[in-house]
Amino acid sequence: MTIDTESFRAALLEERTRVEQAIANLREDHPGRIDDEVEEIAQITDNHLADTATATLDREIDYTLAENSGRMLGAIDAALTRIDEGTYGTCSTCGREIASGRLEAYPWASLCIDCKRLAERG
Numbered sequence: 001m002t003i004d005t006e007s008f009r010a011a012l013l014e015e016r017t018r019v020e021q022a023i024a025n026l027r028e029d030h031p032g033r034i035d036d037e038v039e040e041i042a043q044i045t046d047n048h049l050a051d052t053a054t055a056t057l058d059r060e061i062d063y064t065l066a067e068n069s070g071r072m073l074g075a076i077d078a079a080l081t082r083i084d085e086g087t088y089g090t091c092s093t094c095g096r097e098i099a100s101g102r103l104e105a106y107p108w109a110s111l112c113i114d115c116k117r118l119a120e121r122g
């Protein structure tokens with residue numbers, strides 16, 4: 001494993017700031033509505049990756065943005081944790097290395113492309 005985790009950490013922190021700003025913008029547009037839900041969804045995503053399509057997703061486009069942002073934050077934080085734990089860049093399903101090109105495109109990726117495809121196929 002020769003990937004430069006510090007540069008990925010920097011990329012993740014930068015992306016995290018960007019996502020937080022996007023969430024802040026949503027809050028400005030809809031004060032008092034999105035806040036709690038984003039938190040909630042981030043936690044749901046963290047704990048139950050398969051359960052993200054909850055029954056409450058009956059909102060308009062802003063809600064989808066908030067959901068995606070919340071999921072992004074969860075994925076970014078998980079990636080930062082993996083850097084700290086020394087497991088960054090390793091597929092969390094099969095344990096193989098994630099291709100560096102994939103990490104550069106998606107620094108928060110926790111699955112190799114093969115496992116990702118399997119997961120998406122359901």
Ligand SMILES: [Zn+2]
Pocket residue numbers: 091092093094095096111112113114115116
């Ligand atoms: Zn894998």
